[in-house]
Amino acid sequence: MSPEPSLEPSLQRIRGSLSRLARLPHAVALATLLIISSIISAHSRAAAAQTCGSQGVAVQVLGSGGPELQDKRASSSYLVWEDGKAIALIDAGGGSALRFGESGADMSQLDAIFFTHFHVDHSADFSALIKSSWFEDRKRPLPIYGPEGNDFMPSATEFVNDFFGGQHGAYRYLSELLEPQEEGSYKMQPHNVPASASPIEVFRNDDLVASAVRVIHGGVPALAWRIEARGKAIVFSGDTNGEGGGLVRLAMNADLFIAHNAVPEGATGVERRLHMPPSVIGQIAESAHVKSLVLSHRMLRTLGKEEQTQAEIRKRYSGPLTFANDLDCFPVK
Numbered sequence: 001m002s003p004e005p006s007l008e009p010s011l012q013r014i015r016g017s018l019s020r021l022a023r024l025p026h027a028v029a030l031a032t033l034l035i036i037s038s039i040i041s042a043h044s045r046a047a048a049a050q051t052c053g054s055q056g057v058a059v060q061v062l063g064s065g066g067p068e069l070q071d072k073r074a075s076s077s078y079l080v081w082e083d084g085k086a087i088a089l090i091d092a093g094g095g096s097a098l099r100f101g102e103s104g105a106d107m108s109q110l111d112a113i114f115f116t117h118f119h120v121d122h123s124a125d126f127s128a129l130i131k132s133s134w135f136e137d138r139k140r141p142l143p144i145y146g147p148e149g150n151d152f153m154p155s156a157t158e159f160v161n162d163f164f165g166g167q168h169g170a171y172r173y174l175s176e177l178l179e180p181q182e183e184g185s186y187k188m189q190p191h192n193v194p195a196s197a198s199p200i201e202v203f204r205n206d207d208l209v210a211s212a213v214r215v216i217h218g219g220v221p222a223l224a225w226r227i228e229a230r231g232k233a234i235v236f237s238g239d240t241n242g243e244g245g246g247l248v249r250l251a252m253n254a255d256l257f258i259a260h261n262a263v264p265e266g267a268t269g270v271e272r273r274l275h276m277p278p279s280v281i282g283q284i285a286e287s288a289h290v291k292s293l294v295l296s297h298r299m300l301r302t303l304g305k306e307e308q309t310q311a312e313i314r315k316r317y318s319g320p321l322t323f324a325n326d327l328d329c330f331p332v333k
């Protein structure tokens with residue numbers, strides 16, 4: 001990677017210093033070398049910091065994989081950037097907390113967190129992110145939205161309480177982040193989003209508008225999300241088998257549609273009841289007239305089948321199509 005233009009003058013100074021070093025006494029030379037090496041490491045840290053979404057709106061894929069660790073990808077998670085600030089986090093699957101750090105984002109930048117559902121591969125790193133935020137200087141509340149619960153899955157409020165509730169939470173030592181009566185930190189504000197077959201607006205502030213619709217993911221309460229910022233619309237399918245028309249309505253005319261490529265064409269049984277094959281992704285992308293399509297949630301059963309997947313989608317949708325990898329950045333133009 002070539003150095004950024006802004007680093008050039010500094011690097012020239014370092015090169016000049018190195019040539020002068022040869023003429024200095026040994027101890028002075030050693031001290032100077034130490035100073036130079038600390039300057040270089042500070043620069044490399046800066047270069048590793050936030051690079052996605054410095055200007056305008058962009059989506060960064062924190063996790064492009066599914067639940068299997070052998071896919072060597074973090075599980076499902078996405079950041080929406082606006083002018084260098086990470087304004088929204090969608091899902092927080094295993095491995096995504098590390099990617100969050102690598103992205104250069106801060107938890108204190110987030111306006112809200114939006115969960116599609118509470119399977120492990122969409123939520124396992126939530127508590128790691130919250131613990132990290134404790135070391136930041138966040139003052140404003142952190143709204144957290146997710147689906148209602150049923151017999152199999154907690155609601156969003158239950159999920160957050162199961163970790164951080166003062167009485168029975170697994171991490172009740174951090175209950176000051178949730179319990180209103182406890183002092184000392186900002187507060188999480190969990191909300192359940194009603195299961196609606198038509199898109200409903202859920203959250204709005206100066207940065208973004210978030211809408212959700214119920215999607216079918218077997219018996220698991222699940223949502224797809226639409227985030228609008230600066231007149232751009234990004235839609236996250238979450239996990240769904242694609243049944244019903246809600247996702248098409250939510251994704252209508254989106255600038256970017258991130259769909260989950262969890263099963264190959266021809267999948268049957270449980271796989272098909274939970275997930276949409278490429279032909280269904282292509283049909284939804286076409287029906288909703290989305291301007292570009294990104295395929296994520298890539299699993300061992302779909303990795304290596306990209307040509308077949310692309311061919312199925314191309315029968316129905318002709319816009320730009322990209323397969324996501326961890327930390328990929330998609331500016332929304």
Ligand SMILES: [Zn+2]
Nearest residue numbers: 076119121239
């Ligand atoms: Zn999943």
